[in-house]
Amino acid sequence: MVDAVIEGIRERIAAAIQVNQSVGIQVPENRHGDLLEAIFDSICRNTHTTWTYVTVSKTFDYLSKTFREGTKQNNVKFIDCISRAAGISDATNNCIYIESPVMLEKMILEILNNFKGMKRDLDKYIIIDSLSALMIYNDPEIIREFVSLVMNRSRAENIHVVSILVEEEMDSSKLIQLNDKIIVLRDSFID
């Protein structure tokens, strides 16, 4: 059953981002893990694509233990915005640590630097996990501005953006509207 859900999520994301749009995925907390599994599954399957995974909800250490295969791939780089603030600072080639989740401009710089020099026709993706976790640390207005800036720059550079919103964390209904496409995951089905 879980596999079918993950497969369903993976297909929905793939279908949405094929048309070069930004996708917002609204998910209940108890489905967040399944969504991440679907995303890491996509990363593993699509080795010809490049991904930047911005994590604000789980530490890179947690992700690498939980999704071992997905996080070890050469086509994905991580930007961990919460470990430093929590006093964790393991050095790794695959992950850039940002001092604090309020340093939004630094996140933008690291995202853009990650894609610098890459071929224009290469499929590039940014995962923001999650906008609702960013809102724990920042005011809604500045997150709206951040999302707008990331999306505008991404469109200009042909990068797809997938942003996650965890329902229980914050009322982020306005934020998700910034996306071109919205996928809503429920407990038992996908809207």
Add this chain to the structure above:
Amino acid sequence: MPVKKEVCSTGIEELDMKMSGGIPLGSTVLVTGCSGSGKTTLCMQFLFNGARRGERGVFFTITEPLFKLTKNLEGFAFYDKKLIESGMVNIIDLRIISERLGLDTEKYTVEDAGALLDILKDIADELDVKRLVMDSITALCYRLQTREMIRDFIFKLGTSLAVMKCTTMLTSEVPPQTFKFSQYEIEEFISDGIFFLGDIDRKGDLIRTLQVIKMRGTDHSRTKFALNISAQRGIELVPLLKSTEFEAFLKR
């Protein structure tokens, strides 16, 4: 309407873009900011990037000893020891020159300051430098006794720099969280350009910022940028999220 001029590229891509390619050749730029805002790093990157383009540079320091300065630089990818060894980047401690001239290194008279200026000019001429940095003009002026002496020295410095034909950066120290360009409020008048490096407090974290306040002869941006200092890439700029400004305004 700004006339298209020859420019001196800082080598910091985003900064050059804000000034239509770079600093107009031969200009004097005041790089102003509080402690830790990135003034010295920006100036060093300017010199090393210039040296890579074949433009010799000199850095006059009066605040930090040479060993400390170079040690701090070693962590940056733009730093290249060979450029120092080959004489493309020259780092000179003004206190050592003062000592050799027999001057009191802590207090300068008008004559001392004049002699020092002549030496700076001679060094710049002899090395045929295209880029010059003085770090900092505030510390240099601090050694002068009266406001009149400072004013006189700064205007003489401005005249000397104008004839040197090299692009100059003068660093200026100001207290944190202030919108002031210099300690003595004269330094900006001899400058063709001003880079203002500041901080923004966002929920207790400090975000470095940079704003080009003035750059004569260019159609430059006056937008405020967030500044990041990275070991790999040195100074990097990205537009500052404006809601921060609004928060700071509300706090004030």
